[in-house]
Amino acid sequence: MSGLRVPEAVPSPEEDCERLNKAFEGFGTDEEAVIWILGHRNASQRRKIRDTYQQLYNKSLIDALQSELSGDFRDAVILWTYDPPERDAKVARDALMKKKKGIKHLKVLVEIACASSPQHLMAVRQVYGSLFECSLEEDIASTLSLPLRKLLLGLVSSYRYDRQVVDSSIASSEASKLYEAIKAKQLDHNHVVSILSTRNMFQLRETFECYKQNYGTSIDENIKSCGSGDLESLLTLVITCIDTPEKHFAQVIKDSVVGLGTDEDSLNRAIVSRAEIDMIKIREEYSKLSKTSLEGDVIDDTSGEYKNFLLTLLGQRF
Amino acid sequence: MSGLRVPEAVPSPEEDCERLNKAFEGFGTDEEAVIWILGHRNASQRRKIRDTYQQLYNKSLIDALQSELSGDFRDAVILWTYDPPERDAKVARDALMKKKKGIKHLKVLVEIACASSPQHLMAVRQVYGSLFECSLEEDIASTLSLPLRKLLLGLVSSYRYDRQVVDSSIASSEASKLYEAIKAKQLDHNHVVSILSTRNMFQLRETFECYKQNYGTSIDENIKSCGSGDLESLLTLVITCIDTPEKHFAQVIKDSVVGLGTDEDSLNRAIVSRAEIDMIKIREEYSKLSKTSLEGDVIDDTSGEYKNFLLTLLGQRF
Numbered sequence: 001m002s003g004l005r006v007p008e009a010v011p012s013p014e015e016d017c018e019r020l021n022k023a024f025e026g027f028g029t030d031e032e033a034v035i036w037i038l039g040h041r042n043a044s045q046r047r048k049i050r051d052t053y054q055q056l057y058n059k060s061l062i063d064a065l066q067s068e069l070s071g072d073f074r075d076a077v078i079l080w081t082y083d084p085p086e087r088d089a090k091v092a093r094d095a096l097m098k099k100k101k102g103i104k105h106l107k108v109l110v111e112i113a114c115a116s117s118p119q120h121l122m123a124v125r126q127v128y129g130s131l132f133e134c135s136l137e138e139d140i141a142s143t144l145s146l147p148l149r150k151l152l153l154g155l156v157s158s159y160r161y162d163r164q165v166v167d168s169s170i171a172s173s174e175a176s177k178l179y180e181a182i183k184a185k186q187l188d189h190n191h192v193v194s195i196l197s198t199r200n201m202f203q204l205r206e207t208f209e210c211y212k213q214n215y216g217t218s219i220d221e222n223i224k225s226c227g228s229g230d231l232e233s234l235l236t237l238v239i240t241c242i243d244t245p246e247k248h249f250a251q252v253i254k255d256s257v258v259g260l261g262t263d264e265d266s267l268n269r270a271i272v273s274r275a276e277i278d279m280i281k282i283r284e285e286y287s288k289l290s291k292t293s294l295e296g297d298v299i300d301d302t303s304g305e306y307k308n309f310l311l312t313l314l315g316q317r318f
Numbered sequence: 319m320s321g322l323r324v325p326e327a328v329p330s331p332e333e334d335c336e337r338l339n340k341a342f343e344g345f346g347t348d349e350e351a352v353i354w355i356l357g358h359r360n361a362s363q364r365r366k367i368r369d370t371y372q373q374l375y376n377k378s379l380i381d382a383l384q385s386e387l388s389g390d391f392r393d394a395v396i397l398w399t400y401d402p403p404e405r406d407a408k409v410a411r412d413a414l415m416k417k418k419k420g421i422k423h424l425k426v427l428v429e430i431a432c433a434s435s436p437q438h439l440m441a442v443r444q445v446y447g448s449l450f451e452c453s454l455e456e457d458i459a460s461t462l463s464l465p466l467r468k469l470l471l472g473l474v475s476s477y478r479y480d481r482q483v484v485d486s487s488i489a490s491s492e493a494s495k496l497y498e499a500i501k502a503k504q505l506d507h508n509h510v511v512s513i514l515s516t517r518n519m520f521q522l523r524e525t526f527e528c529y530k531q532n533y534g535t536s537i538d539e540n541i542k543s544c545g546s547g548d549l550e551s552l553l554t555l556v557i558t559c560i561d562t563p564e565k566h567f568a569q570v571i572k573d574s575v576v577g578l579g580t581d582e583d584s585l586n587r588a589i590v591s592r593a594e595i596d597m598i599k600i601r602e603e604y605s606k607l608s609k610t611s612l613e614g615d616v617i618d619d620t621s622g623e624y625k626n627f628l629l630t631l632l633g634q635r636f
Contacts, residue, residue, distance in 0.1 A: 118447075122440060122477075129436075129479045137516040138479065142488075150508065153516075157475030158455065159440075161447045170460075190468065198455040198471070 003279030003315035006042055013052035016041070020049070020064075021057060029068040031305040038077060039312035042276060043084050050081065072264040073306040079272045080313065085123035086131070088112045091269065092124065093132055096139045103230045106148065107237055108269070109140070113155035113197075114241035115248065118162050125156070147188035147231050154197035155238065161200040168206060174199070175211040175219075182222045187231050196238055204242050246278050250285035253294060257301040267298075267310070275313040283314075321597030321633035324360055331370035334359070338367070338382075339375060347386040349623040356399060357630035360594060365401050390582040391624040397590045398631065403441035404449070406430045409587065410442065411450055414457045421548045424466065425555055426587070427458070431473035431515075432559035433566065436480050443474070465506035465549050472515035473556065479518040486524060492517070493529040493537075500540045505549050514556055522560050564596050568603035571612060575619040585616075585628070593631040601632075 011019075016037050023033035038046060053061040065078050079087055092112055095105040112124055128136040140152050174195050181189035196204065211219045220239045226232050240248045252270045256263035274282055286294040295316050302310060311317045329337075334355050341351035356364060371379040383396050397405055410430055413423040430442055446454040458470050492513050499507035514522065529537045538557045544550050558566045570588045574581035592600055604612040613634050620628060629635050 122444075125477045126440075129477070133479060133481070133483045135477055135479045135516055135518070137476065138518075141512045141516045146508065149512075153512065154475075157472075157477070157515075159443045159447070159453055159475070161451065161453045161456065163451070165451045190464065194459045194467075194471065197475075198453060198459045200453070200456075 003283070004040070004042060004275050004313060005315050005318045006040055006045070007318075010041070010045060013045070013048040014056070016049050017053045017056050017061075020053065020061070024064055024068045031069065031073065032308070034065070034069070034077060035305065035309045035312050035317075038081060039309055040318065046081055047083055050083075071306065072268070072302075073304070073309060075264065076268045076272060076306060076309055079268050080275075080309075083127075084273070084276075085120060085127045088116070088120070088124045088273070089128040089131055089136070092128065092136060093139070096143050101143070103233050106144075106152065106230075106234065109152050109156060110234060110237045110241055111245075111248070111273070113152070113158060114238050115245035118158070118160045121156070122159060148234060150188050151193055151196075151231070151234060151238075154193040158197040160198070163200070164202040165200065166202050166206045168210070170199075171203065171206040171210040172214070174207050175214055178207070178211060178219060179215050179222075182219070182226060185226050187223065187226060187235055192235075196242070201242055208239065208243055244285075246281035246285045247289075249274050249278075249282045250289050250294075253282070253286060253297075254290050257297045262301045267302075271298075271310055271313050279314060321601070322358070322360060322593050322631060323633050323636045324358055324363070325636075328359070328363060331363070331366040332374070334367050335371045335374050335379075338371065338379070342382055342386045349387065349391065350626070352383070352387070352395060353623065353627045353630050353635075356395060357627055358636070361402050364399055368399065368401075389624065390586070390620075391622070391627060393582065394586045394590060394624060394627055397586050398593075398627075401445075402591070402594075403438060403445045406434070406438070406442045406591070407446040407449055407454070410446065410454060411457070414461050419461070421551050424462075424470065424548075424552060427470055427474060428552060428555045428559055429563075429566070429591070431470070431476060432556050433563035436476070436478045439474070440477060466552060468506050469511055469514075469549070469552060469556075472511040476515040478516070481518070482520040483518065484520050484524045486528070488517075489521065489524040489528040490532070492525050493532055496525070496529060496537060497533050497540075500537070500544060503544050505541065505544060505553055510553075514560070519560055526557065526561055562603075564599035564603045565607075567592050567596075567600045568607050568612075571600070571604060572608050572615075575615045580619045585620075589616075589628055589631050597632060 019033060019037055023030035038049070041049065050061045053059075053064070057064075062078055062081060065074065065081060069077055082090065091108050095101065095108045098105050113121055116124075125136050132139070136156055137153055140149060140156060144152060177191040178195060181187065181192050186192070195207070199207070208219050215222070220236045223232055223235050223239065237248065249270045252266050256266040256270070271279075283294045290297070295311060295314055298310050298314065299307060308317060337351060337355055341348035356367070359367065368379045371377075371382070375382075380396055380399060383392065383399060387395055400408065409426050413419065413426045416423050431439055434442075443454050450457070454474055455471055458467060458474060462470060492509075495509040496513060499505065499510050504510070513525070517525070526537050533540070538554045541550055541553050541557065555566065567588045570584050574584040574588070588600075589597075601612045608615065613629060613632055616628050616632065617625060626635060
């Protein structure tokens, strides 16, 4: 399901590092070489390149990229070069430390908690502690207020069972609990938080299906009809990230390229974080959603090395 | 801080397995050999012995111990032979699956969540999923009711920062939040659950100290004065497990040997789970608490191989 293209014969990390270092030499940087190397390596290969670079040149590859590249291109390459758990720990911290935390910033926490594997979320929490001297949960508890705090605390603390085990009687009874809470407009009811943050993804998809069958409307539509506040917005996102993460990320990319100007942070995050997960599905959803192609819209909205790098991650340049 | 004594020159796992297999041969079992080997190996050595035994003899060491040993001795040796996260996942599951879940059974969940390292708790959750096809949180959510469910869900989902970082202004403000909630007898207030399940252990100890200084009474005394229900009892245990786990386990051992008869399950669990962590501190606390020696009381209350095995784990036989 990955968009990323890794060559069949991958050079050794030492060779990659030497070529990167050569690309950095002298005045100016060979950006195409940087794209060519890093844009065609998977997460574990990039990790080895970072470690090897540190050993060979006694400096951090991230620092080198920081000083050699610039603009949106630099931001995207650096985001891609971090280990995925480190990347998401930093993105989560940034979101929580913003003075004005709009709902847009908090959505990243839902993505990490609900559209990632349980192992990834666990790794993000581990890295978070080692980078920031406190737990992700502490930062959520101390920077957010109810009801968002309660929902997000539950979600980021989850460690869902990760195999496909589904109990249809549980799906039915929990669909009913969700329905009752939503009907009473108690979107932060303990049942809601507890069901959404403890059940495995397959079980929850069955529960949402059951909800629709038993009550005639989808759960996200019912949540939206409760109001248009932050909790409704975040909870709808939770449902989408669990049910069809590819739809969510197709929408994020669409929103970031639509209209005048581009939201590069969102575009980078969506492409970088999903390039190795479900980019092919996202591309299909994108076509349905916007009647245009994802690559076409990225080409229209970006330029130069930045465009080339994103297209590489989308598997369009090799 | 461990009571366990491991020889300086440890035999190879193959040698240990051959001696174990020899101990199992023929009619009857050489229990002393089993104690001598397994009772003097740390967790990682025992794991290697289990793996090697499986490879050499194509059967599980746990199964062999199950059929070769008997009674309390067998239970204690098997508990000790499990990998610690596997052991605690099984103990937690047993507690949750009991038809009549007394508060005594649920205490084990608090021990795992509050008297273990964050890494151990994470490992328990991982093993729990792989053994029981659901998450620990799902079982808590589906088998317990409020308010215990809310407290335990928060605690087992925690992944605390694990180094000594303390902020005294946070300690003071959170001591005040805890005081207000306890004064209002709202022991399951969001603040209480959130503070106790997100902050690191060092921070929480400072908060409890602050509580005592600012309000003249210790937090656990104030909780006890709210009533004698399950929530008060469990919450007091949370405080003790975070503040002074050695006091809690000294009390567990004391309670299990006091009076007529012995509570072998509790005795086994306390000695097995703490032998490699803080048994020396527990021994000191035990002396203060009961004016007798821990070893003396274990000798008085147990016999035969069972007694010899526990004394070995307590570091008294080598």
